[in-house]
Amino acid sequence: MIDFNYYAPTEVVFGKDSEEQVASLVKKYGGHKVLVHYGGKSAQRSGLLDKICSLLKEGGIDYVALGGVVPNPRLSKVHEGVEICRKEEVDFILAVGGGSVIDSAKAIAYGVNYDGDPWDFYTGKATPESFVPVASVLTIPAAGSEMSESSVITNEDGDVKLGYSNNISRPKFAIMNPERTFTLPAYQTAAGVTDIMMHMMERYFSHDGDMTVTDNITESLLRTMKECVFAVLENPEDYRNRSQIMWGGSLAHNGLTGCGRTEDWATHQIEHELSGMFDVTHGAGLAAVWSSWARYVMKEDISRFVRFAVNVMGVENDFTNPEATAMKGIEAMERFYHAIGMPINIHELIGRDITDKEIKEMARKCTHNFTVTHGNFKVLGADDIEKIYCMAR
Amino acid sequence: MIDFNYYAPTEVVFGKDSEEQVASLVKKYGGHKVLVHYGGKSAQRSGLLDKICSLLKEGGIDYVALGGVVPNPRLSKVHEGVEICRKEEVDFILAVGGGSVIDSAKAIAYGVNYDGDPWDFYTGKATPESFVPVASVLTIPAAGSEMSESSVITNEDGDVKLGYSNNISRPKFAIMNPERTFTLPAYQTAAGVTDIMMHMMERYFSHDGDMTVTDNITESLLRTMKECVFAVLENPEDYRNRSQIMWGGSLAHNGLTGCGRTEDWATHQIEHELSGMFDVTHGAGLAAVWSSWARYVMKEDISRFVRFAVNVMGVENDFTNPEATAMKGIEAMERFYHAIGMPINIHELIGRDITDKEIKEMARKCTHNFTVTHGNFKVLGADDIEKIYCMAR
Numbered sequence A, B: 001m002i003d004f005n006y007y008a009p010t011e012v013v014f015g016k017d018s019e020e021q022v023a024s025l026v027k028k029y030g031g032h033k034v035l036v037h038y039g040g041k042s043a044q045r046s047g048l049l050d051k052i053c054s055l056l057k058e059g060g061i062d063y064v065a066l067g068g069v070v071p072n073p074r075l076s077k078v079h080e081g082v083e084i085c086r087k088e089e090v091d092f093i094l095a096v097g098g099g100s101v102i103d104s105a106k107a108i109a110y111g112v113n114y115d116g117d118p119w120d121f122y123t124g125k126a127t128p129e130s131f132v133p134v135a136s137v138l139t140i141p142a143a144g145s146e147m148s149e150s151s152v153i154t155n156e157d158g159d160v161k162l163g164y165s166n167n168i169s170r171p172k173f174a175i176m177n178p179e180r181t182f183t184l185p186a187y188q189t190a191a192g193v194t195d196i197m198m199h200m201m202e203r204y205f206s207h208d209g210d211m212t213v214t215d216n217i218t219e220s221l222l223r224t225m226k227e228c229v230f231a232v233l234e235n236p237e238d239y240r241n242r243s244q245i246m247w248g249g250s251l252a253h254n255g256l257t258g259c260g261r262t263e264d265w266a267t268h269q270i271e272h273e274l275s276g277m278f279d280v281t282h283g284a285g286l287a288a289v290w291s292s293w294a295r296y297v298m299k300e301d302i303s304r305f306v307r308f309a310v311n312v313m314g315v316e317n318d319f320t321n322p323e324a325t326a327m328k329g330i331e332a333m334e335r336f337y338h339a340i341g342m343p344i345n346i347h348e349l350i351g352r353d354i355t356d357k358e359i360k361e362m363a364r365k366c367t368h369n370f371t372v373t374h375g376n377f378k379v380l381g382a383d384d385i386e387k388i389y390c391m392a393r
Helices: A018-028 A041-045 A048-058 A075-088 A099-111 A119-123 A186-204 A212-234 A239-253 A266-278 A282-300 A302-312 A322-339 A346-350 A356-366 A382-392 B018-028 B041-045 B048-058 B075-088 B099-111 B119-123 B186-204 B212-234 B239-253 B266-278 B282-300 B302-312 B322-339 B346-350 B356-366 B382-391
Strands: A004-014 A033-038 A062-066 A092-097 A134-138 A150-155 A160-165 A173-176 B004-014 B033-038 B062-066 B092-097 B134-138 B150-155 B160-165 B173-176
Touching (some): A004 A018, A004 A239, A018 A048, A033 A048, A033 A075, A033 A099, A041 A048, A075 A099, A092 A099, A099 A150, A119 A150, A173 A239, A212 A239, A239 B212, A266 A282, A266 A346, A282 A322, B004 B018, B004 B239, B018 B092, B018 B134, B018 B173, B033 B048, B033 B075, B033 B099, B041 B048, B048 B062, B075 B099, B075 B150, B092 B099, B099 B134, B099 B150, B186 B212, B186 B239, B186 B266, B186 B302, B266 B346, B266 B382, B282 B346
Parallel strands (some): A033 A092, B004 B173, B033 B062
Antiparallel strands (some): A004 B004, A150 A160, B150 B160
16 A cells, blocks of 8 residues: 545535525635536526526625536636636636536636636646635536546647646535436436446556555445446436435545555546547546456456456456456456446447547557556556557457 | 535545654644644653654744643543643644544634633533634544544543534544554554444444445445454554554544434443443443444344344345344354453443442433433433443443
């Protein structure tokens, strides 16, 4: 195990009608003028956006709204948000939606009091010194951004998708009403659970196999997510299981499942190029490449993949043949992805063959023109990443 | 499941030499003049106290020290602390020690800016409006006070032990170096783990059996604690397993294992009278009464005790006889307590027979002169509590 810091200060308000508390929570955390940031149709159609705005108004809190955030949120929208916040003297940003909206809100929050382009923080050109408080009313359990210190933004100029992490961006509060996820389509639900599980798997596949508490919590959460998703795909209004997924999504990514571990994150980096280039759903992209990553790296530490196979996927342990057991775990994960409607290769993801040229282009961008590597379980350069894309095609 | 709030803002700094960061952390959280609060010999003997004071000094932070906190921390020491803080214009309280020292620090922090006696908050006479920031350098994993909102104080005037919970008292940071627990005696180690496990069991025995994420995390943590304690009793300098216990102790009581559940806490209330009257170690007191509580209440929901027996204690499920399975789980817990050197009844705890008069007196005090009940799994009045003391004698 390695030394660690754990810091997850977000106040979670979880349950039916939890959004009723929005005005008092904004006040509690010092907000006077709020940017209500949202995506598109669903928040409006469901009436949630109107409800939030009415509650703020009733609570005597002034606000201005900015919608139109898309999946893989764009830098241009961030610029728009920064401008509005400055003009309207916004001192609190409330994201109403899922991870894309929260990530966009975080990027705006970095930018409001910064002279340059907030993209500088994502490229590593600058370090933020200020952050306007952010909070969320969560509607999509997936990204875990509601409690996390990270955000991912896509710069349309070159289709570059970059993430940035800083504890100052941890949201003040997160309102989570599982009923608000009842209308989430099956594909988004499944992609969300895939993302949630991957946030744990990126931390779980590590050489620091001696952090028992973290390992055991992570396995228990992975098993729980794997079970609950079938219940909500069967019955989208299953409050109990929608709740597990919603809360599990926050715990997966608030730091808890990484305590004491060197994290990996190669699969996320490999996927970012896919959703950057083809604008696919992030969770689906992860499912499309994970098993290829797994097959490519498993020999680095077979015992870890055996543990995953047995403790998470429920595979019978063939003690005489660890490699066969490990492989059965990967295959079981592929069956799971198919069972919930997720792809297990790029063809299934984008609906056509990917070209060699596209693969080479993604491997180049993924490694920032061959200058960086990814992953810790196995350190991957551009050649490795190209091979993984080829295995996943 | 029930709606819930989860709020655990304490920054955890975990690992070897983590105390090196003490001065920068105090500054980060706004401290200028620190009360270094501690217990007795062990913090001095180990050199930790000197080290902390030197680090503060080197960091340019002024401090004043107050030691002498005893297990079941006393109100008189709290009064002393309040006086010093006012006189020395202390703006930050750093507890160096275990739960008793942190609890004493919290009580002082409530009292500094309050005109009356901070005991008023524990008796429910008043609600605090101010709290001086508290943080800790943890040396005993047990109470979980380093991340919790609660504290327990004993008023020597009548031997009354009362707890009080308020989110404003959540500590700013917790420095946890597992090496600092190497010298903890076997009895204290075992009592600590008993307390840690009981913090989870008080939340686990609940009728809200549909909060799967919480149930599964709790069971995984309980199993982990149950395993790790044997390793550290065998080898007190086992860093890996000391780490699991230290981190497990915080997670057990920071709110995580109670999300979505109606909590019980009867066993703690029943024990508080024992340690109030006989000044025994809290964890040992819990072990002495738990199985009697369990036998008394198990028929309220046999399925919960079956789940505990199978998923936590590793008992084989006799599907034809849930009651027998449940009982085997309780007996397995008693064997576990004995195996780690803990008592399973009051005689083993205090070394003599308890008298009927003492039992009646404890039942009276436990129910504040027959005016309150305890517990939720089964609501217990003075008669019930008297019966449980008798079963545990």
